[in-house]
Amino acid sequence: MAWSRRRQLPSHPVSNLTQPGAALERLSFPAADELAERFAEAGHQLYLVGGSVRDALLGRLGSDLDFATDARPERVRELVDGWADAVWETGIAFGTIGARRRGTDLEITTFRADTYDRQSRNPEVRFGDSIEADLVRRDFTVNAMAVDLLRRRFVDPHDGMAALARRRLDTPATPQESFADDPLRMMRAVRFVSQLGFVPEPRVLDAIREMRDELTRITAERIQAELSKLLCGRFPRRGVELMVDTGLAEHVLPEVPAMRLEIDEHHQHKDVYQHSLVVLDQAIDLEEPENSPDLVLRLAALLHDIGKPPTRRHIPGGGVSFHHHEVVGAKMARKRLRALRYPKDVIEDVAQLVYLHLRFHGYGKGEWTDSAVRRYVTDAGELLPRLHKLVRADCTTRNKRKAAALQRTYDGLEERIARIAAEEDLARVRPDLDGNEIMRLLGLPPGPLVGKAWRFLKDLRLDRGPLEYDDAVAELRRWAAEQGITPDESADG
Template identity: 55%
Template sequence: MQRQVSAELDRTGEVIDELGALFAGAGFELALVGGPVRDAMLGRPHNDLDFTTSARPDATEALLRQWIAGTKGSGLWDMGRDFGTIGARRGAWQVEVTTYRSEHYDPTSRKPAVDFGDTLAGDLGRRDFTINAMAVRLPGREVVDLYGGVVDLATGVLRTPGTPEASFSDDPLRMMRAARFAAQLGFDVAPEVQAAMTAMADRIAIISAERVRDELVKLICAPYPRRGLTLLVDTGLADRVLPELPALRLERDEHHRHKDVYEHTLTVLEQSIALEERLGLDEPDFVSRFAALMHDVGKPRTRRFVEGGAVTFHHHDVVGAKITRKRMQALKFSNAETDAVCQLVEQHLRFHGYGDGDWTDAAVRRYVRDAGEQLERLHILTRADCTTRNRRKAERLARTYDELEARIAVLAEEEELAALRPALDGNRIMELLGLPPGREVGEAYRFLMELRLDEGVLSEAEAEERLRAWWAERP
């Protein structure tokens, strides 16, 4: 770990040494702090660096202006000035420098009252976890670890510098951050930390929906989301921020006729992540992951026991989409993200509605039309939703879906499925039928669209003939 730290400090030397000398020359202390120090010890280099300093914001701004002066691709911002933070960018490097803090909180308030501190030790003591409470003094590169962060990092444990009760009372969002770091780093949470999270879960109510949402997104997009989600459920925090998840822990019927929906959901999430490369993205895809997490949330509300002990969940896809929309709106997600996730939840059973794979061309076209821009994500969710231990059944489902994707590919090449539309547009319909804009034009367009879905590509002349015949037969 020491070798990794030295290598990372050498790599960032052009920034940290220069800034250290600049601040020291002006009579101020400066230290690299928090995430960059933690990640350096984990061998995870990055170009966004956080510093803490004895300088007040005005002095910090003046020094950073000197640092970026005359450099192309540079800039400075001060949106965090009220919290003591000034940011700057120079070339590939981005830095944020924050005055030593000594925050205090009103127990009923969502926002901290910030007091500037005078010492590095005081600043480190107010941080969320020991692994984030380490620093490197500059320009001498002296590692400062007052709370055992190095040991906790080596053993993979999340602890707080002081008591977790005091830490979470100050900022309840730190409980969500504990789950997020567990998901990002694959760490365990110390027993006393988990106990405090459980006892204080109600405190999360004073945190804004936006801040909770942002932590939840980071958790779900982390490498080990099951760890973080399990922690949220086990501590009761999920009951406050994502109650649909713990609600999936349905009571098993006496004959065990249905799966454990909660464990199934976490497995679907992990299998969805494994298929994410199909999207060709450079980063985790929140939409496909959250759709996997929410795809069965309609089951608790739709569960019915029928004659013979069987269990049904009729229409849980439609009900689940409505539940998902309500939750995402409460968490202040964008309309675009909400629409995408809800569409996937509502359509995740569509594949199974076509029986044993005997798909007509019309059925394939409708599947593609209904999925629209979410088709690739729907492929991922549908495949991930197979968690059966019956190897023969799993292979049959995978083979059937392979055949569906092959059919889609063939039709897509032959018929331009990506841009499904009738041969005639609205203007041509009005011209042929002598109609003004209005409801009847829409009916005619839908008729032609159904023809397109049922029969494939029609020539313009054939579409005109069929349209005239349909119009003549209308009552």
């Protein structure tokens, strides 16, 4: 298990810096330098700001750059017209003009001095006149730094550089003021814990615990976006734990803290919450490093046992059962992800993985026929590679012998799937007769009966494997007779 790949804190260049000069000297974007010159020639200030400065100091700057300027949006539009390869104004109501130049995306926002009504997260947009006033309204000190690219002047009124070097998360104003202005910043805090391995200052944690109910002001879509970024970070377990410990999870994924079941003195079942966090870690370790983080797999790993609390039953004489927790859990996952406004395909994929994650445990008893293997593959469909990872990650026993036996058993199932797939093309299981042939043989018009016959033949195909044509026709006619359908004998041609 490659724990070290994802568990260690990153070694950032910033950890060895006491001054930003070395990192900023390496900052070279021709488009950004050209833009700075254009603004200076027009008598305006322009600063690289926020996450762009933070990421430059961390050695991870991408090609999306954020700027702040004293120029008003209409003037910004004039300055980039004819210079940029593309310009967009989707954020102009908030003072932002977007531009693209030589493959670099630039978002240029007029200095802001917003006020908030504290009832929603929508500010009353007011433009400011100084970079210092603009920075104090930002979410965290590590995002409240700016660079004058033309003069290579570093602006850090809130000691963001020191916080970055210590990997600490604090706010420029008090956390209470910051979170009252925009409660989504509490989710951003736990997201930075996951993405960057930062540690929130005690006053930030206290404010989140105190103000967690303010998150109800935020739309589900915005919360979902932060949750997805958190789960796709380098340290998602830390982010989830912080959500649970501060109470934010009660407004985001209440099913997760609900898994903290009281464990009786005989430890008749695992700590479901801690088990789920370990499964999340282990599922991540099974992802292909060259691919992007798998949001569906990570959601399924975190939520696979959420059906256990409502299905827990104490068995007379000792013991605990969680009968059908995978069925209940799939329904719960579907309901929660809908509430968070996830796309339909994500919802259905996660719910199906939760539903299927327990099925493998019947395989180890040696009772699976080839038919059962076919159904396992068919029910998983395109999710089969993810299901393989989820089932393997779900083994968290500390008994090394038992863990090795489970992995060997699953190896055997995968080998059996590969053998049957090679013989029967399991990826495209279809009935031995298609809809047109069913209609011809039974003399049926298009309609529900044809679909019913098709499903019967598909089940037969899963049970018995490929049939000869004459055998398939005989089975279809037998089924039709049981249904009271009189086949058209002339259809035999």
